Amino acid sequence: MPTKPVKAAQAGKGGGSRAGGRGSGTHTAVQNRRASFDYHLEERLEAGLVLAGTEVKSLRDGKGSLSEAWVKVEPSRPGRPGEAWLMQCHIPEYAFGNRFNHEPIRPRKLLLHRRQIEKLSHEVGAQGVTLVPTRIYFKDGLAKLEFAVGRGKNVADKRRTMAKRDAEREMARAAKERRQR
Numbered sequence: 001m002p003t004k005p006v007k008a009a010q011a012g013k014g015g016g017s018r019a020g021g022r023g024s025g026t027h028t029a030v031q032n033r034r035a036s037f038d039y040h041l042e043e044r045l046e047a048g049l050v051l052a053g054t055e056v057k058s059l060r061d062g063k064g065s066l067s068e069a070w071v072k073v074e075p076s077r078p079g080r081p082g083e084a085w086l087m088q089c090h091i092p093e094y095a096f097g098n099r100f101n102h103e104p105i106r107p108r109k110l111l112l113h114r115r116q117i118e119k120l121s122h123e124v125g126a127q128g129v130t131l132v133p134t135r136i137y138f139k140d141g142l143a144k145l146e147f148a149v150g151r152g153k154n155v156a157d158k159r160r161t162m163a164k165r166d167a168e169r170e171m172a173r174a175a176k177e178r179r180q181r
Helices: 053-060 112-124 155-180
Strands: 026-030 041-049 070-074 083-087 108-112 129-139 142-152
Touching: 041 129, 053 129, 070 112, 083 129, 083 142, 112 129
Parallel strands: none
Antiparallel strands: 026 129, 041 108, 041 142, 070 083, 070 129, 083 108, 129 142
């Protein structure tokens, strides 16, 4: 039997500051490093996550993967507001969880304002545009998802990105050698 989802606003509530990055500031739990290689990332947005308690604990341990994750936007219909979901995000079961542990891969609801959801549904309707999750982090104890509006890169763009990165690395290496002399 799955656990009852806990809203992100309730996930980190405990008394006072505790170890593990629950105080003020941000702490990155999971990053999607491949996103900037596969997509031209344009506008970045932040959304709250609805998570179960064991999912929060797994993320605080730094476990999880966004490599195959994507954001799905369901537009509003008469009598029903639109919704946004994080799909195919893998958060492994918590090691010390009991029989009420969560499912590793399941849709997770994103907390966004109605106007943001409407705007995103119009943007995703364009050809070749997708919403790419870039990282999950904790901000003042609450789980947040950063995602970007992305357009897919073709093979030539990826090669150009690799060449640029190699050139920057070579210039940094040469500058370092010059300083050491």
